[in-house]
Amino acid sequence: MRYTALYRQWRPETFDEVVGQDATIRILKNQIKSNRIAHAYLFCGSRGTGKTSTAKVFAKAVNCLNPIDGNPCLKCEVCQKLSIGSSMDIIEIDAASNNGVDEIRELRDKVKYPPVVGRYKVYIIDEVHMLSTGAFNALLKTLEEPPQHIIFILATTEPHRLPATILSRCQRFNFKRIANKSIVSRLAEIAKRTGVQVEREALYTIARWAEGSMRDALSLLDQCIGFGGNVVSNEDVLAVLGTADQGFIFAVAENIIEGNVSDLFYQVEQLIEDGRDVIVFLKDLIHHLRNLLVIKVCHDGAELIDVGEDTFKAYTEQAQKASQERLMRAIEILCAAEAEMRWSTQPRVSLEMALVRICRPEQEVMLDALMDRVAKLEQQLEGGVVVKQTSPSRKGAxxxxxxxxxxxxxxxxxxxxxxxxxxxxxxxxxxxxxxxxxxxxxxxxxxxxxxxxxxxxxxxxxxxxxxxxxxxxxxxxxxxxxxxxxxxxxxxxxxxxxxxxxxxxxxxxxxxxxxxxEKSQNEDIIEKAIDIFGEDFVEIVDD
Structure with missing residues (x-):
């Protein structure tokens, strides 16, 4: 028998199986229970958040002979036919390939025919923003006053491209990105029911890379199972993604905080030799520095960082060593480098130059670079050089x-x-x-x-x-x-x-x-202190 991808095997069959869209699901279930079903719905949101799946569950629920708390029973004749796709009462249309006026005119001619088995005939138009202007105009009248047995469900990832006349005729539901914790919980459940052992840290890595998309998360898990078999580790996930392991990223962040350019260049060389993707690694590094910044500025950043307890402890220890100015400037420079790399033929060079800029703020005249230099100087002065208000000469200092x-x-x-x-x-x-x-x-x-x-x-x-x-x-x-x-x-x-x-x-x-x-560093610190604060405000004293 032909293999079916995980995201198709585990497509939700009831509203209770839809993850991360609690408000939308509650409204739809209440409408079914109270028989207050609208004639047109608009489901909009990013990819993989459950728009089409929810539309299919809704189509089953409104036609089910014995609904249970707003959910389809999955046992009646109507539900079974809808599940295997043999029902003529649910018509799914891909607007990307049927975007012309002729296709909409044909649809308009067919809506007058009643449903075959259920109470409603449901039209699910996916990627509706791909319809042409003429097609939208042809759909307007039918969408505004359809026959009583017709329900339109429009799904799109780009609602801003829809005409206002279409938006005003639909009940709009925004599908938000699914939280990482919800994705991890769902993946763990699926892995358990399929007999696959997946490390908890691996599930968090998959969820983070899915960026709120359950379909992307299941597709990545499917790849990792193909790579590692019935036991999937975090290293397997990193190998599939083509990025570096967490220990390596912590080491790179440590050198960024300390300004060790030489060690960073060796680490970039190791990254290239291991065959890692530079852009993928850069995304991970930006995310890592963002987590450090969250811990630095928030009193309790645990709720804002989806990592395990041991990893969060390591983040906290590293954040204590970093200045807020260095982290903010590093994130800004690396984000700009990521944008440049998309069009660059030398991503490695772009990464190396970005790392040099982060670790050498004295080579720049921007305000954020100056703030980074002052923060670093303050840390160094705490180590042994005391600044007092006096007026010695520059040579004397x-x-x-x-x-x-x-x-x-x-x-x-x-x-x-x-x-x-x-x-x-x-x-x-x-x-x-x-x-x-x-x-x-x-x-x-x-x-x-x-x-x-x-x-x-x-x-x-x-x-x-x-x-x-x-x-x-x-x-x-x-x-x-x-x-x-x-x-x-x-x-x-x-x-x-x-x-x-x-x-x-x-x-x-x-x-x-x-x-x-330390001797040479003291001399260098004093030079920098005189350059920044002026020779009239610097005096060297013993600890």
Whole structure:
């Protein structure tokens, strides 16, 4: 027997099976129960929201011999004939292919004939906006005063294209997009009744991509069942859609928040190598940043984000790291890039340029870019540079910053009990570690992520001590795995020319490897503070 698509197998047979259109269904059922049935209806709404399905259920219900609470009984002779499509009392017309005056004249001549079995003859005209102007004019009189046994149901996705004279002759019902939770519930029910196991996260992904269309959701589920068999995971859905997994999107968003352009370029390269669709990925990324913005600006954003509990917790943690200005600007730039990509032959380049613009607001003179720069500067100033109202000279401020950087290095040396030679050794260690990180970043970028914040000291016994901050114990344990530790030892050997052993430790506070970087960052922060606030309002003081 030939296979029938899921959206056709599970087309609603009663009003109770129609999902997400409660107000419309309630009105139609009450009209049937009270016998207040109109002669013309207009069902309008986006694709896959149940317009045609509701029209067919309504046609059954008005002709049913034994209706139950406004629903067709599905057991009487009329219902059974209508279900198998053999009834002559329901005529479905595709206006896209029957849009001329002649077809409407033929319809007008046939409406005078009474129904064969039921009480009403129902004409369902789908995509009615495709009718020509002459066809609309030919339909006007019949639509206004049809025979008592005739009901017209017009369905369209573009009601604004209908003449006002048609709209005024119909009862209009707007079919809204179906909520993601309703789609997930319906998909779970169908999957259970068909014997297919689908992950909850996969159902949410399908619902999100369906964009309020139940038909699109069922079609996508059908594809995923064909891909994964009777067990469908979220990875199967992502593979069918051609987009990246959620962990990858979180990592990209993290680099956008931190402004790591280099890492973003590597991630785009990985995206292309995996054969993912850039435009599809961009839609997911925009949706992800939108969710972060919702959590950032709303007191309780859980109701506005259709995700699982664990995913929502991850969203909340990431949103705390981001500024509202950065998120708004990123969404605006990425939305503009998405529009450009539809006509671009180089979507990858468009994506990369958009990411650079997001992470380099100082290269733009727009107001939103300036606000992003100020927000970032405020976050950096909270890390150690204090701004007070005073009037030093510009040169004095810059000299103070350089003096502070030098004093900071000597203070570290004194605390460790080292003399001047040891301080020089620390600088040499920093240069060695910078070269080692460069090698690791090119060959094992995942390990680079674990190591980029740790400190590095090479002692006289040939032992490389890697000191991790106390909150990075997971990173330390990952490096301590034999294969990872051997790779790091080989990378150090390539730089210094001799074998070493790696030993990992946890330390309180920040790792020592960030000191040289912090010094240069302090100087850069002071430069930016002077440029933005003016030299008369910036003074450098110790914490």
């Amino acid at each position: 810059r000299a103070a910053s350089k003096s502070q950087a030098v004093d900071g290095g000597s203070t570290v040396g004194k605390e460790g009990g080292d003399d001047g030679s040891n301080a020089g050794g620390g600088t040499a260690d920093a240069h060695v570690w910078e070269e080692v990180l460069g090698i690791i970043k090119k060959e094992r970028i995942a390990l680079y992520g674990f190591l980029k914040d740790c400190g590095f000291v090479l002692d006289e016994k040939g032992v490389a001590v890697l000191s991790f901050p106390a909150d990075q114990q997971f990173f330390m344990e990952s490096i301590n795995r034999e294969d990872n530790r051997n790779f790091v030892e080989k990378a150090i050997e390539r730089v210094i020319g001799r074998q070493v052993k790696v030993r990992c430790t946890l330390v309180e506070g920040k790792s020592t490897s960030t000191e040289p970087e």
